[in-house]
Amino acid sequence: MHTPHTDSPPRPPQRRPATLSTGVLALCSALLLALVAVEWSPLLALDGDVSRTTHRWAVAEPPLTRTARILTDWVWDPWTMRVLCGVAAVLLIRRYADRWTALWLVLTVAVATAVQQGVKAALDRARPVWPDPVDSAHYAAFPSGHAMTATVVCGLLLWLLRRHGVGRGLWRAALATAVVSVTGVGLTRVWLGVHWPTDVLGGWLFGALMVTAAVAVHRHRHPSAPA
Numbered sequence: 001m002h003t004p005h006t007d008s009p010p011r012p013p014q015r016r017p018a019t020l021s022t023g024v025l026a027l028c029s030a031l032l033l034a035l036v037a038v039e040w041s042p043l044l045a046l047d048g049d050v051s052r053t054t055h056r057w058a059v060a061e062p063p064l065t066r067t068a069r070i071l072t073d074w075v076w077d078p079w080t081m082r083v084l085c086g087v088a089a090v091l092l093i094r095r096y097a098d099r100w101t102a103l104w105l106v107l108t109v110a111v112a113t114a115v116q117q118g119v120k121a122a123l124d125r126a127r128p129v130w131p132d133p134v135d136s137a138h139y140a141a142f143p144s145g146h147a148m149t150a151t152v153v154c155g156l157l158l159w160l161l162r163r164h165g166v167g168r169g170l171w172r173a174a175l176a177t178a179v180v181s182v183t184g185v186g187l188t189r190v191w192l193g194v195h196w197p198t199d200v201l202g203g204w205l206f207g208a209l210m211v212t213a214a215v216a217v218h219r220h221r222h223p224s225a226p227a
Contacts, residue, residue: 018216025209032202036142037123047196051128055193058134065134068188076185078113078149085109085153088160096164101218105156108214112152115206116145128193137194143202144195147186151207154178159215182207 035043058065074080089102120140127141158178161171186200 018212018219022209022212022216025205025212029202029205029209032198032205033119033123033142036125036198036202043198047198050197051190051193054191055128055130055134058191058193059132065192068191069135072146072185072188072192076146076150076181076188078145081149081153082109084157088157092160100221101160104214104218104221105160108156108210109149109152112148112207112210113145115210116143116148116203119143119202119206120145125196125199128196130193133193135192135194141195141199143206144186144189144199145203146189147182147195147200147203148207148210149203150182150185151204152210154182155208155211156214159211 058068085105089105092098092102092105120142123142124140125142127137155178158174161174166174182204186204189195189200190197
């Protein structure tokens with residue numbers, strides 16, 4: 001009678017959830033990009049309706065609009081996010097002597113910026129134009145650089161915090177800050193009338209895709225590291 005082996009080696013961790021997430025994000029990003037590129041009328045109509053409504057609110061609420069400008073221009077500005085990324089890279093080197101992860105972090109944010117600028121240039125989508133603007137911005141609209149940069153930086157930093165096993169209190173505070181920042185910066189860009197809603201959605205999707213792809217690269221390079 002055959003006796004099954006009980007000391008077989010453990011199976012390697014499954015990568016299917018991460019691969020599935022990356023695939024879904026890539027598909028959604030490509031679909032949204034295609035719809036914007038062909039100027040699909042239902043999408044443009046929705047963009048216009050939402051933008052006109054929020055612009056009326058922004059004009060009617062000067063104090064709230066000033067607050068939105070401060071948040072988007074200083075607190076959640078892409079350069080603020082990049083500086084935060086740089087500080088994290090320095091901490092990785094000084095505290096953990098992890099030069100590879102520090103370089104990976106900086107390069108991922110740089111690649112995300114290049115991807116963002118490349119898509120903007122290729123699509124060259126016009127920003128909203130208002131007779132009574134409350135703010136201004138330059139260059140092409142899709143995807144939102146503010147939304148994409150915040151998503152990439154916050155997503156990578158959250159993953160690094162989890163990887164290094166931070167305490168529950170710090171993790172919850174970081175998670176709440178990241179959610180408020182990524183959501184908030186997207187809302188301020190639409191509120192200030194410098195982006196269409198789908199620009200922000202595109203920034204979120206492309207940013208999340210960059211995070212999942214970068215994490216996959218890191219795990220491939222360090223397969224035994226905690227995730």
